[in-house]
Amino acid sequence: MSISAVYEWRQYGYLVSTDREKLDVQAVHRYLTRSTWAKGISQEIVTTSIQNSLNFGVYHEGCQIGFARLITDYATFAYLCDVYVLEEHQGKGLGRWVMECLHHHPVFEQLRRIMLFTTTAPWLYEKLGYEPVNRENYAWTITRPDIYLNGKT
Secondary structure, eight states, X not given: OOTTOOOEEEETTEEEEOOGGGOOHHHHHHHHTTSSSXXXXXXXXXXXXXXXXXXXXXXETTEEEEEEEEEEOSSSEEEEEEEEEOGGGTTSXXXXXXXXXXXXXXXHHHOSEEEEOOSSOHHHHHHTTOOOOOSTTTOOOOOOTTTTTTTOO
């Protein structure tokens, strides 16, 4: 398996693709900068994050309408983040579908551990097998939710 191989899934006029060339970085930036988790993020940081991740773009009629990415070593671990579907396309099962596509990617299928942090759609992730990490002294983090707003980056 090549880590640069492109994978695509089609359904009801929508496309999920790992082709980095198809990504509309400006569209991803527009969404992330107004999201609850990356408010104020710069386009430069979004570009760098995409360059260093396994990305899943969601498209309809040639326009990017969703996104998800895995930060991964391509062997044992991944951090799932930046999952979204634009509001006007929500309610059609696209969030679940992009997650199913992600789960069927050969890299994902071999990973020992996948982490995510969310406050926006825990019900979706639970349906796909994710479990909360609430064991004492098990998961640790440094969290800086306003890092993009305080001018340090």
